[in-house]
Amino acid sequence: MAADYILYGADHSLYTGKARAYMRFKGLNWEEVTATREVYKSIILPRAGVAIVPVLATADGHVVQDTTDIIDFLEAAHPAVSVYPDTPLQKLVALMLELYADEWLVIPAMHYRWSVLDQQRDFIFSEFGRMSAPEASPQEQVLIGERTSKMFRGSVPMLGITAQTMPAIEEVYLELLDQLDSHFSQYEFLLGSRPSIGDFGLIGPLYAHLARDPVPKALMQERAPNVYAWVERMNNPVPLSGYFLTDDEIPATLLPILKTMCRDQLPDVLDVIRHNAIWLEQNPGGDIPRYLGMHPFRTGSASGERVIHSYAQWMFQRPWSHYQSLSGQQRAKADTLLKAVGGLDAFNTEIVHWVERKPGQLELVEGSR
Ligand SMILES: N[C@@H](CCC(=O)N[C@@H](CS)C(=O)NCC(=O)O)C(=O)O
Structure with a gap:
């Protein structure tokens, strides 16, 4: 059966991880296609407008860019088992954590990808190279990735990641890992046994960068095994299952x-x-x-x-x-x-x-x- 949706993105892309986990949870009929150089040229730029992933395309030719819009578009089309709690406090907390993850936790994510590049260089560059040019040899992909990742590497100081802020970025991230570890030792997801929009926000930074790039992955596995287990649950969900805690409880x-x-x-x-x-x-x-x-x-x-x-x-x-x-x-x-x-x-x-x-x-x- 032809897919109802195609998600253009990449394994190492932060926001693709958010949309992917959501689409898996919703049990949709979809497929993921790598956003190669060719896909950017022939699909993303002409149809979506800007060179950003992920992009969702529907079978009838509609495209949606931005994970928040993608999720809201799919929620409207597939309202069963919503990822938005319908109780007031849980909805507030879920939306706050989506905001925090999308717009702030990109700081530790980018820090642990680029500030420790000397320890994970080949992995990172080959991920970027594999995305742009899947047909190239592994050696060529490393060289291509070095070139195509320049813009992302270059954005590190703009995000506020400098020698002066790095120790605090790490301290705050380690604290977050400890806090989440304690949370996920008791709960499957943020607000019970069903992932919410807050979980889908968090999986963005906490997967592609922080649970997949070698240095931060080892850190997470060692320091916060319950967070690592949550990442695995988010990526292999039982579609449409689970409940939010009763009585609008906030853990x-x-x-x-x-x-x-x-x-x-x-x-x-x-x-x-x-x-x-x-x-x-x-x-x-x-x-x-x-x-x-x-x-x-x-x-x-x-x-x-x-x-x-x-x-x-x-x-x-x-x-x-x-x-x-x-x-x-x-x-x-x-x-x-x-x-x-x-x-x-x-x-x-x-x-x-x-x-x-x-x-x-x-x-x-x-x-x-
Ligand atoms: N708010 C957007 C952010 C998407 C985004 O920044 N994607 C990254 C890859 S993970 C990208 O394509 N960045 C290119 C750029 O920022 O110009 C979303 O939720 O989809």
Whole structure:
């Protein structure tokens, strides 16, 4: 039977890992096709618009880019056994952890791929080379990969990964591994026996880079075997199975992770929103560029500079609008949770300029809530 969907991506791609695990869980009739140089040229660029993976193509010729849009598109088409909890706190936590994973844990993921390159050079370059040119010999693939990965290697300082921040990036990551290890020693997934959108977010950085590249893989297997086992469960799920915990329970083991997210990521996101607003006020009706320069950030005990990634606002709007939709008892419970993890002020910050994504472009535009 011909596949209903094709996912164009790669084994070593962070965001492909997120979409792949989701599609496996949903038990869809799909196939994965490597995004070779040829696929970028003949399919991704002409049909999706920008040179980014993964890209989903449907049998009737529709394409979707961006894992969050891919998942939401597929959720709408296959609503059974949703990955979005329908209870207020679990939905909030799942969306917060998706945001954290997608936009912040890319920092340790990229650090452990590129800062220790001397210890895993052949593996990394041959992965990039194999993706671009599957027909080339293994030796050629290493050389091709060295060339094609240049842009990703070059983005490391932009992400805030420098000699000054590396010790703190590692410290915060090791703490996260310990916290997740303790969580997954008790629970199959973040919120029970069914993976949520938060799990699919986390599998992005925690698979292709942190559980697959040789150096961080060994670290995870040694230090956090329960996290490694969760990675395997995410990649080999029993489709459409499991339940979220009853009574909208949030496991206490997730609170320290949310605390770190609120401490490190939310100030960065609020500053992105501020920069997006300034830009829109100066360029009404314009397309907000993907990057708006650099701004200060903190992670753990270190401070540095990283790129102002306008897109982070779009991801933050998801948990923010869910929180804002709550009222009465539900809002009070969400407030208690957010207060305990240090996120209450951020979630009560007014977003004056709402942003939207337009298919086929990286820039954002002003939209209406
Ligand atoms: N927010 C996007 C991010 C996708 C993304 O950054 N993909 C990487 C590969 S894992 C890529 O193609 N990057 C090229 C670029 O950023 O220009 C998503 O969720 O799909």
